[in-house]
Amino acid sequence: MSYTTLVSVADLAAHLNDPGWVVCDCRHDLTKYEAGRRAHAKSHIPGARFLHLDEDLSGPKTGANGRHPLPHPITFTLRLAALGIDNGKQIVAYDASGGTYAARLWWMLRWAGHTRVAVLDGGWDAWVNAGQSVTIESPAPRPTTFNPQLQPQHAVNAAFIEAHLKRAEMCMLDARSADRFRGENETLDPVGGHIPGAVNRFFKLNLEAGGQFKSVAILRQEFCELLGNNAPAEVAHYCGSGVTACHNLLAMEIAGLSGSRLYPGSWSEWVSDPSRPVATGGV
16 A cells, blocks of 8 residues: 555554554745754654755755755755665654654655655654654665656746746645735745735644644535645645645645646745746734
8 A cells, every 4th residue: 555645643653563654744834954863863753764845855055045045956956865765665754843844754755756755744743643753873774766756736836937927727835834925024045924825724624623624524614715726736835945835736736636746936926036936914
């Protein structure tokens, strides 16, 4: 059986010693660069490989490509191969932030053509609260080969967004908090606001109070109400830097609303060019 969206604590525990499964620790803190690595060194799910948002799940910044630009697919897949991840493995990603960073790895693997990837529902907290085993031991993975089969249709760029501004056949979904969407309390990017015509869906709305994703039925109802007449293929997700937007994309996939796309550069790339329009208010 392949897991392509979520995997439960119980299902991961049942496969913890399965050589066909690889667990990836994506814990991170945007304000503390080393927080995730330190947390991993202190304790992690047995066998987990650590992937850093800035070092492994992002590429070089140019000042015009956003705060977390995508790495070159070859660079990314060489890193996966060094961690013992090949095209046949079932990947399970987790973090301690409701899937915020794990969803980024989930999307990137799909972008690289690997669909057998899922996010641990409830993440680190759910694992620990269930009394599952943890360790400080680091695995010694055997390097392998990962052959990327890039899926460029999973992403859109700034030119695509500009060409579809305020057009009915494209819905831009902003995953940031409502205040940042309005242009208030912006601390991460030099300009506040949102892409004109965008709709706000704060990514944390995808979760229940306990940190697990809402049910398929609830997610489907909420997204369908938000998107109106737009089909999933007409949805482009963005956020501040292309990270939390993956959470909304994952939530739509969980809900059976497949085919939406990511704008990886997101708001931080959008506002790097002052000629691009900005809207404020709303919500």
